[in-house]
Amino acid sequence: MNLQINDLHVFYGKIEAIKGISITVNQGEIVTLIGANGAGKTTMLKTVSGLRPVGSGSIIFDGQDISKVSAHERVELGISQAPEGRGIFPGMTVLENLEIGKYFRKNRKAEMNEDLENVYNLFPRLKERSGQAGGTLSGGEQQMLAIGRALMARPKLLLLDEPSMGLAPMMIQNIFRIITEINRTGTTILLVEQNAQQALQRAHRAYVLETGKVVKEAKASDLLNDPAVRAAYLGTGAAEGHH
């Protein structure tokens, strides 16, 4: 598995949201994109998933240019996303939400039990809530469901958009611990976060985005100690707490 984005430009109407970004994600990595609101992080993930059209540049996944491949076919190729805001189907039960994550798989039935069990092992809470409507879950549970649902597709590359958003500190720890666990079992992860502290602790490499451009690229641990990054994205308090 390898994702290579070359000189990507993405537009919303006349506004250029991504202004020539190149990033690489290698097999087995957790790569994180950090940056302020409006830096283009979510647009990057949407474009990789095919929800936004590529203006120019290319997205190469496993050696194939997928810039023109439609969103649902990219899921078949192995790219899944737990989107910003979680995107839980509110009127469906937890189980139905998980089942729909396998919608496109040809041997869906054969894989179903095994994959449900995997997800329930990672998130035992989802098993307890399996008959409950997705819309009635707490924020943390919805995030678990969003990640679990993306895993049902057996992705090679998992895209996570702000998994910590709106969650309590305990839950954030929990979610990030599980993200690391998912990565250890062989799933490559591209993680978008505003919680730079957590993201940099968990990731192997990181890109710092500012208004649609990459301004810095480094090992995550290096960025964690980078004074400029600390000042801009970590805040003194958080950084000192870490030392």
Added chain:
Amino acid sequence: MNFSVVLNQFWPLLISGLALGFIYVLISLGYTMVYGVLRLINFANSEIFMVGTFATVIVSRYFFHFDQNTDPLHGFRLFYTMGACLIASMLMSGVTAVMVELIAYRRLRAKGTNRLASLISAIGTSIMLQEGVRILTHSTPMSNPRLLRKFGAITIGDVNTPNNVVIRNDILLVIVFAAALFFAVDRFVSKTLLGKAIRAVSMSEETSRLMGINLNRVISATFLIGGFMTGAAAFLYETVYENTKYNVGFSIGLAAFTAAVLGGIGNLRGAFFGGLTLGLLEVFIAAVLGTQWKSVTVFVVLVLVLLFKPNGLFGEAVQQSRV
């Protein structure tokens, strides 16, 4: 005004109201399912109904060579002749619905135009289909030959006194068949994988695409199912009312749309209760005030719902259980 009729004729009115209501239920599924996935009021659905009525009439007249003087059928011949008419109507309406989506909506969607453009396209398609059929039929109504001998199938109460209720066999067919179809669709949407995909798309188009759902295919399937139901309604309508015309869809389509809005558009069970409520209301009001008030009733209900309960009677549940 004649209020006593409500008491004297309560049961017969109730039964014809239910029959009309069930026809509305099936047509309003066409509106409500399409609205669920596309947030678009498919105004062409009234014409999808209209072509369905012509399919039944044309098959029985020109394929089986029935006319007004032919004797009604019995047994197996009755079964397969009516079955052929039903399938013809469902196919005609279903295929028309899919074509309408392909030609009039999909290209607009691909260009990313707003919903207003699709709405105008829907109205245009409706006018085009209606005028097309008007020209082909020279504006003449066509009657549907009677395949089914009509008789009182069920009699409740004493036949020898006025205190009895007779349910005609064709009315019984409408009620039983439409109810069965409704429950089949309801089950299909809640239990099958495609049904779940339809619900997913109606809740969030973007997230559905992230699930590997082929949006266009699900939308086509939705139009097909909605068209099938509308076509089945057209067949039932012809079995009971035995008449059609190029503009037959206008008032009945509007009533079915009102039923969908009344129940909360986008909501399957809402369409069920909306359809039955409107059918009963129309029949009882027509009995009290006179049949000329029938269409007025529909409009009044539509305006009142839009004014006071724009999300419909089951509006609260819509977000949770769309389609």
